[in-house]
Amino acid sequence: MAKIILNNQEVETREGIPVLQAALEAGLNVPHYCYHPGLSVVASCRLCLMEMKMPHPKTGELGWAPKLMPSCQTPVRDGMEVRFDSDKVHENQERCMEFFLLNHPLDCPVCDQAGECHLQDYSYHFGKSESRMVDQKHVTPKKDVGPRTLLYSDRCVMCSRCVRFCDEVAGTGELCITNRGSKAEIDAFPGKPLANPMQGNVVDICPVGCLLDKDFLFQQRVWFLKSADSICTGCSTGCSIRIDQNEDHVHRLKPRFNPRVNQWWMCDEGRFGFKYIHDKNRLTRLKLRRGESFESLRWESLAETVRYRFEDVAKKQSDKKIAVVLSPFMACEEAWLLVKTIREVAPEATLVLGPVPTVEQDERFPVGATNGDTKFIIRKEKCPNRNGIELIIKHFGGNTETFDAFVEQAGAGEFAAAWISGGYPTEWVSKDFAKAAGKIPFKVVHDLFGSALTDEATLVIPACSFAERDGTFVNATGVVQPFARAIKPPQGCKRDGQFFYELAELEGLYQSPTVLGMMAAEIDEFKEVYVPPQLPEHQH
Amino acid sequence: MAWKAIDRVNAPAEESPSLSEPLKEKIRGFFDRYPTKRAVLIPALHMIQDDHGYVGWKAMEEVAELLEITPSDVFDTVSFYSHFWTHPKGEKVVMACRSISCDLLGADRVLDECKKVLGIGDHETTPDGKYSLMTEECLAACDHGPCLMINEKMHKCVDPANVRKILEDDANDKLDIPRSNLYDGANRTSA
Incomplete structure (x- = not known):
């Protein structure tokens, strides 16, 4: 810890961090473009210049140094005195802004960044x-x-952040x-x-509208967007993200600062991998089989139907087994409520973790990084919550099976009933699985998209995507992270948590913290939930 | 795109020369003079410019591979120094000073005469590929203005009336003292 005097006020901060960072953390709006805590310091924008007290070279007396110092490049030392509120500092900021805007085209009306642009903000303030x-x-x-x-x-x-x-x-x-000097430009070979x-991160860290995302280009004015804090479901890293939506349409995902998981970054796979949310082919009808065809079922009768049917199977066919296939895309709360319900009516039910989509290996960044200097990992497991589901399966114990063993046994006709949760963004039902599942007479399939499985199901429940749900994921390193819902489910769907809540015969509305509280009472791992700290207001 | 944007996604359409094997070998010969391969970039660029007359896209890419850096690093450096050419230039480059001392002594008339004699404008090359014309900020001979530099040979106190004579002289770029062979000794070691 170090104490510095900032604008005549004593501030407690950490030794060695840039003074700019300390000032931002103290709530000061210090303009800056080139400084980013995740990158090296170049001190090239000259906006964050400050006045600092230094000993006089002859007398040794402390006084304001005549030259301004870049606060991003000056580390905090205990007892130092700096100020950002003097005329000299303000004058520098004004001059710098004038230079930044010399050749600026002032095309804010057609610029995507308008509304979240630091040229606009700083020009207005400084x-x-x-x-x-x-x-x-x-x-x-x-x-x-x-x-x-x-x-x-x-x-x-x-x-030069990008x-x-x-x-x-x-x-x-x-x-x-x-090029060089006033002719300098950013370019690629x-x-x-x-x-x-x-x-995609270069677009996020660009403080102005220079680098823009083609995917988001001219899609929305940013002031129409409403945000929700979520977790990326692209891989088991579980990056903290912000879902930006307008009128229940997700327009973009942005990373949120999370020092334990993704720092400031996210990968393109996650960033642009949300398009399936608005796929026209999503299941949107709760339907029950009557003979060869399906008929719609009212959501109100779902709980009763499911409970009655599973109870029936459990009682009448005690020689055959019942399975619950939990998807690694489910939130912990949802899985917990589901298992709780099914185990109530069929205590012998077998718990199965659904297939975990995996690619060959993790991708580490910077490219070629080893363990020590890795700054970001795109993990090979392309699902957000395998760890969480495994925790829940372990907690309930009893009969459990691996997915492969389940497929084998189902193929041998050992299962009389199964609840199968999917929710995978891509096709996940293999031929073997579809064939084996054909041997299960009573199947409840809860999925995002239609498949061989839903065609043969007794009951088809449309699932919701991550943007429509809320709950908790446990990432690859065991960090328990909550995520919030951003948009309403499509018409015909019901939020997964809500119908699982009703299935478990709990009254009222599903609130993920309430359910998490109930889980934490039983499972120690859920006692500690990690919510990343907010960035200082003026940091970007 | 509906509007004009410089394409960086696709490789450049124009042809440019590759590095020859002897040139590559000459560049490799410099590796042990420097602590890193990256540091050989500037000498390598000089050698390429001496050989090709300019540093083209292909050469940049190949020198990047040779020095184990990214092509964008090479592009960065080449474009930083204005004396590296990124497009073909004439055999001889005529640089006319346009700074204050020369200007006061009639540099504008010298430049106009050059344009007239060569039939080209500023930063252009004659159709036969012999001459390129460009203006320079200062050639560091303010006491002998107006100045003209042809390749590395300086012409001082140029009279507009003499410009034609200078440009028509085949030996107008011959140096009085020969140029150092710093980049010519391929395998010379620092010892």
Whole structure:
């Protein structure tokens, strides 16, 4: 710990961190472009300059140094005195803003960044309303720097965050600064575009509207977007994300700062992998088989139907088994409520963890990083909650099976009934599984998309995507993280947590913290839930 | 895209020369002079420019591979230094000073005469590929303005009337003192 005097007030902070970081953490709005806590410090934007007390070279007396110092590059030392509220500092900020806006095209009305742009904010807070520039503006071209990203050089402030990100975090170094001085531009080598699996982050860290996402380009004005804090379901890393939606349509995912999991970043696979949420082919009808065809079932009668049917099977066919297949895409709460319900009516029910989609290996960043210097991992397990479901299966104990063993036994006709939860964004029902499942007479299939399984099911329950649900995931490193819902489920669907809640014969509305509380009373691992700290208000 | 944007996704359409094996070998010969391969970049670029006349996209990519850095790093460095050419230039580059001392002594008339004689504008190359014309900020001979530099040979106190004579002289870029062979000794070691 260190105590510094910041704007005449004593502030407690940590020794060695940049003064800028300390000031931001103390709630000060210090303008900055090039400083990002996840990247190296270059002190090139000159916006965060501060006044600092230094000993006089001759007398040794402490006084304000005549020159301004970059606060991002000055580490905190106990007892130091700095200020950001002097005329000198304000004058510098005003001058810098004037320079940043010299060649700015002022095309905010057609710029995607407008509304969350730090040129706008800083110009408003620290700049002047008029430009004294009388000459022709230097116009730099737009560049198609990558398959997913556009670069508007004319809006660039040359903070070089994107270049440092590619060099230091992604480790691929596609971006560079070409030319020099007032002609400097961000560029990529032709034919070697910005295409690394983490490249979407350059759009997030760009403080202005220079780097833009082609996927989000001209889709929404950002002030129409409403956000919810969620967890990415792309892999078992479980990055903290923000879902930005308007009118129940998800427009983009952005990473949220989480020091224990993803820091400031997320990968493209997760960032752009949400499109299935709005797939036209999603199941949206709760339906029950009557002979050869299906008929709609009212959600109100679901609990009764499920309980009655499972109880019936459990009583009448005691020589055959009942299975519950839990998907690693389910939230812990949902799985817990489901298992609780089924075990109530059929205490011998076998618990099975559904297939875990896996690719060959983890991807580590920077590219080629080993354990020690890894900054980000895209994990090989492409589901968010295997650990959580395993915890729940372990807690309930009793009969459990691996998925392969379940498929084998089902193929041999050992199961009389099964609840099968899916919720995978891609096709997951293998031919073997479909064939084996055909031998189970009574099947409840709870899934996002239709498959061979839903065609043969007795009861089909439409599932909700992660953006429509709330609950808790346990990531690959065992961090228990809650996620919130962002949008309403499509018409015809009911939020999974809610119908599981009703299935468990609990009264009222499903609130994930309530259910989590009940789980925590039984399972120690759920006692500690990790919610990442908020970034300081003015940090970006 | 509906509007104009520079394409960086696809490889450049224009052809540019590759590094020859002897040139590569010459660049490799510099590796042991520096602590890292990256540090060989500037000498390598000089050698490429001496050989090809400019540093093209293909050469940048190949030198990046040779030095184990990214092509964008090479592009960054090449474009930083204005004396590295990224497009073909003429055999001889005529640089006319346009800074204040030369200007006061009539540099504008010298430049106009150059344009007239060569039939090209600023930063252009003659159709026969012999001359490129460009302006420079200062050639560091303010006391002898107006100055003209042809490749590495300096012409001082140039009279606009003499420009034609200078440009028509085949030996107008011949140096009085030969250039150092710093980049010519392929396998010279630091010892």
